[in-house]
Amino acid sequence: MELVDVGCVDAEEILRRLSMFGAFWKSRRAFQGMNLLWKAAWKSNIETLAVFLYGSRVTNIIFKVEYVHESPTCRIEITCMFTGWGMQAPRELASIESLAKKLLTELFSFGQDELYPFAVESGLDPLPAEQGVVEIFLCPYCGARYLKRGLQCDSDGSVRCQNCGRWVPPFQPGPEAQKAE
Secondary structure (H helix, E strand, C coil), X not given: CEEEEEXXXXXXXXXXXHHCHHXXXXXXXXXXXXXXXXXXXXXXXXXXXXXXXXXCCCEEEEEEEEEECCCCEEEEEEEEEECCCCCCHHXXXXXXXXXXXXXXXXXXXXXXXXXXXXXXXXXXXXXXXXXXXXXXXXXXXXXXXXXXXXXXXXXXXXXXXXXXXXXXXXXXXXXXXXXXX
16 A cells, blocks of 8 residues: 655545546556546545546556545545456555556646646546646655645745655745746
């Protein structure tokens, strides 16, 4: 089992990006298809829970999503199951979980324009265009990227990175701020 923590993205965007995982996987791993077999989501005022099941000829990948609305953070649990012949289950499943974690992390670091082809291939409506100035926060310790508008800052303006857990000095907009077109 692998865990991915995602911050500063709303629940709908998380569900949307997870729906693109099959097309994203295909673009990175052409030899093996990964298709969305089933998904379900349950929403309340407090949290959104969802399950996505992706499958290929030999492997199923399950994403269990828990999104807490109060602090816009999400935990995604990745579990792989062996479904075919010819794999050494424990070791190879762990490497597939690790690859799924890497691809999922990459999927959440992409901007809307970069995700457009995967949305179209997944049969989703075109991604909404962001308007105005988009400030990007980049953690200097681990390189995690977040949109500034969704970050929760401490009273002195410092931010706790949701990926590595370190405190980062107050946000200073710089060359990372860009005008969305």
